[in-house]
Amino acid sequence: MSRTFHRFFATATPALLTLFAPSPGIAQGKDNAPSQYPVEEVIVSAQKRDQRLQDVPISETVLDDQLLRNANMDSGTEIARQTPNLRVSVLGDESQPKFSMRGVSTAEFNLNAISPTGVFYDEVYIGASYLGGAQIFDIERIEVLRGPQGTLFGKNTTAGAINVISKAPSFEQEGSLTVGYGTENYREIQTIGEFPIVEDRFSARLAYTGAKSDPYIKNVNPGGEDMSDIDRQAARLTLGYKQNDLDATLRLFQNKSDPQAIGAITYGTGPGGTNALGVNPRTNPNNGRPMGTDELASDRGGRIKVRGDGGYLTINKDIGELTLTSITSFLEGEFLNEADGDGTAQNLLHIDFGAKNREMGQDLRLSSNHGGPFNWIAGLYYFEDKVDVNTVYNLFQEIPLAGVTLDQRYTQYRESYAIYADGTYDFGNGYQLYGGLRYTDDKGSLEDFQVNPSIPPQGDLTYHDEEPTGRLGLQKYFTDELMVYGQFVYGYRSSAINGGALSSPDELTVADPEKLRSYEVGIKSQWLDRRLTLNGAVFYYDFTDQQFQNVAGIGQQQLVNAGESAIVGLELETRYQATDKLTLSVGLGLLDTEYEELVLNGEDLSGNELIEAPEYTVNFAVDYRQPLGDAGTLTFHIDAVNVAEQHFSATNDPVYQVDEFWDAGARVAFLSADESYEIAFYVKNLTDNDTETGLQIDPTTMTKFTTVPYPRRFGVELTVWF
Template identity: 35%
Template sequence: MLHQIKPDFRTLLLATSALAFGVSAGGAQAQHAQPANIGGIEEIIVTAQKRAERLQDVPVSVSAMSGDMLEKQRINNADDIVSFVPNLQVTSTVGQGTPIFALRGISMSDYSLNQAGPVATYYDEVYKGNFAILGVAMFDLERVEVLRGPQGTLYGKNTTGGAVNLIARKPGFETEGYLTAGYGNYNRYESTGAVQTGLGDKVAVRMAYSFAHANGWFENLLPGKPNLDAVKEYGLRGSVLLQPSDKFDLTIRASTSLQNPYNYGILAQPGPDGIGAGVYAMFGGHDYFRTGLTDRQLEADYTPRRHNRTYALAATANWHVADGLTVTSVSSWDKGNLFMAEDTDGSPLKVLEIPYYARTRQIAQDLRLTSDFSGRFNFILGGYYNREKVFNSTNFMIYQDVDINGDGVLNYMDCADGLEIGIPACQVKNSFDQTKTSYAVYSDLTFNITDSLTLRGGLRFTHDKGVLANFISQAIGVDNVIVANLIPGSLTDLFATTGEQYKKSNLSGKIGLDYKFANGNMIYASLSRGYRGNSFNAQAFFDPSELSVAKPETLDAVEAGFKTQLLDRRLQLNGAVFWYGYKNQQFIDVDPVTTAQRLVNLDKSRIIGGELELQARPIDTVTISGGVGILNSSIRKGVLQEEDLKGNKLANAPTLSLNGSVDWMAVEAEWGSVNLHADGNYSSSQYFEVFNKDRIKQKAYALFNARASFRTADDKWGLSAWVKNITDKFYYTSRIDVSGFGFDYNHLGNPRTYGLTADVKF
């Protein structure tokens, strides 16, 4: 293995040397520049390191987007974040609004509703691990931050891949607000708004909401059935800021959201024997071939609404206990229910239909002490507790319209006889209770060796405990008569249950150096280890051997980067290169023939790559942003389904990703202003699975969006016209080989959408 790894380190070291030379040279030139003026790049303050800092002062790879930038690029759900972050991808196997992020090739292919991915999502520092509690949150945001790499020494929940932070606007004491309303194609109408005021000089409140409704764009040609991929949702958030003194503040947020649209549609592409894989022909019927349909049409007979209800309560307190010392407490409670049912075969047949259900409750407490001394040494010391309880149920409804025994009746006997011949015309339903508890203590330390050179480090100790209880999988007839207990596999008790559990402790950490030049430009390097805890397999259905506990993931990361502002702050250039050693990646391995699903670990992988992000303001009326991400992933050791995967690429890891945008203040006059915005993003080809099947990979594609807006001179009124996916590009967001049922399973990206939005500020 050493001779294979050495070239990766050599590449990394050469790139790091080049970056260091370029930044130091740029710094030497910039020392003669004039002081920054108002024509420079907008500064973004981030809290990526749990301190309010300029983005350019943070020695980690982080992308940040202000609320104004989110509006211009019309980013109104978490899936859209990928359009501005290099090396960030998303799969939507469980539908839009519940994204599964992949960052620098670190991803999760498990779509089970009991799982939490290696890229964590935080709302106002509250970890939202489970799909059922994510809800509607992309409204009234101050900014979004995306941190790459392990985050264990600073963030409450340890993750291997990174973190996506959504930060809502805090209440202010000024009385103000805004209201937007819009209309678009697919009969989309939407509105967002917020209002805030001070109740005296110590209490401020803010209320915000979001609402959207749109018809489905996936045209369902089956008579009486609705179009799919619709939108019907709202979110409410109330915030209270208590600031009794300059030494203490408390922000309390309460929110709720509801999604209740017709669910996503599945493009099921038939194999040579059609959807059904010849089973219908075997029993005197006809398999299905999607004859005469376009790629955005289907004939789905199973179309229940998606239902996702969330409730959340969080309290964040900051107490300046002494000069240079602050205690921060983040307490939270979350509750969510998620029901989503898909017509997996996308046809009028009942080859495979799957309703998923999860009910989740979570409580969490993050408590930390932060120093802000004037000396050389500072620290963050913290403790974290998280307890998550999930009830999960999934039902594989297989061949519910096939008369296996030919008696002219569809009932439990078709299930029993089908099991005998390997064609289970059954409902195969499992359910279980899962409880996960995590305790952690963490530290982040900085020591200024000189005024320019800083040593950083931190450790984290984590103890995880998981209990899976009341697990049962049953084969049930179409008439709901129970036929067999499949897991635990009792021959005498149809209602027998089983369980699993684990306990695991882990020590991980980070060490790094950063050097800041006299002009403020920076280079940095770090070595870190990330950890993701054990997981239970929610997709165990047919055999007790499928019920397993996946081992924890670990990620060793080496990273080096730079942050620069040049040309009187009119040019900002940030970049990083990295090497990852990835062990025991967890993912669902789907057998395409039997659809048996095992939760497994992939032994070893290697990822090298980098990002380069640019912002430029060549003239005061034009702002240009762009980014490029490069990945080279390779499986070093792993055998699945008796196939050696060595040398294959990881899933959701395209070699090249690009994004860019241009903002032009085209007109500024006494009567108002006109702003033109255009943006786009490109992704090279990628695989959605580790077997690297060319048949179901996503080819390279690019998406383009635009917006034109008018504002009155007093900035009170505005009107904008927007369009997304201008070229109406057809592309996939996830694909799975289920050829055992005669088709490939595909989620699709959104088609072209457009509309008008008006707003008023008060």
């Protein structure tokens, strides 16, 4: 165990034991005096029913609409700022976040890849990350569930699940308009309107968001285009219907992004920082001076094109003491990313990533609603998706007769069936036993695979998995404000096919399912008349057959299983309502990770740390409101996160390592007394952090490819409610 863990437990354990011990002065019921500063209960749906956050035996972070607004979070890449043990890496633009939770991640960026962190929108699973990346608007809350969630959320959640919950119709007429302007010529607009069609019966809610900016990576190559801007739009139409014991919600969405290609900040891995052409990518070719992390010399501009649309229908029908729920979804999209992989004025490595996706899902379940000692959920689930991939690699075109073009094409199909049940039984005296079981049948195939000219058309490659997942736990209420739980959870991620094969049919391999056994003890507690919320969890992971992409070079990409790993970790989250004006929030995540069995390229990497698993994350937020009498109210918000250094390769070579960093933001707003308008001034990336958000190395061209975050942005927003 690392020294950080030793120090933390040595100093914190006695204090925590004292704090968590039930106080003789706390009653065993709900007869405590009401708080002087009433705190609104946080309601979540982590167990597929509405519950208090404090009753759910899951390590969970909830980002509500007010926090999202105060922190100006407008894409999936930003939610890690206030979530312990969650990281996001990006090698494209903001439409393609890749999550790592509790040290469980994947190095794979292939367009047929599936993340071990399941992403859901209103309980609908999104396989292609770009289909949901631009939908963080008109949101009620985002729930981040840490640890395997295979029982209720299904496969491919070995790391956890992120459930984005959009606002449902309120059946009341309302509307708002937000316009904003910021540095880098950033322009934004968001409008929301709800229009009841039949009073208390049928209502329509329409939300739209759009944003544009100038590029923030300067291209010093004469005549070259600057890169890395923002250009996104998204719209959602939500129709709500309710009558007696039935309610239905239909959500239709469309999103699109058309920014310039990402400006890759590349480095040579050869002598003196040179690439395979002997060029140092960080030297300005015009004057020989070093370039900053907001500069490059690129010979191509390129573009990113994202298109996504679809819909999902949720129906709830009460049948006596049961509720029948049906969630039906259909989504499709298109993705193109024209990347300058070498980031220089030479045509050393250019890649055009292209994919088309189609996804369909159906969840049908029954749940009890009688309020007795035994509550349960049981259901059937079906999911299928299709992805058509066309990726073109251009290598060494700068050298006459040495240039190579590899045109990769294939179609992948996946199909999944599942049956599941989960329940909780209240024994009395504060004891509740909970558990669940899910059985999943997964099939996948890769068809019409070829790489022109290196790999001729291949036959179908298939897999078929059948796997149970589940959980078993016990929770104990010492009081209504103090609950402790302990659980065992088993999760798995289905087999995967190597979509990165380029030079040989032998690279067309199937990685076995990865499996994770989780042992966790946690606490949910509230103190000081519920003004102080303190939640925490300690866990141990036995992680086997982790799916792992090993890049030995262009044309030498392998998808393998990583043997065995161990992860020990902790999360603590606290929220303190200090006064009716001041709220403080702090989060801490600690990780101690180790590959216990891993051999890559003949090298034994056992004992190394896992990729994208920083040893600690610390986040905090401060909110303060100051009434100004009849004039209105001033609100102040500041948040920050500190993330330890992390590795992007299992070798733990320093060249694959990114440094520790701070990221902070702030917002000051004036709200009119009648709450009809608000004007806000904000800053994002206050520290002007330029630490790499993604990293990949290509040994063939001797290039390290990185991306950096959007620079410090000052902005102003005006919101009008009507």
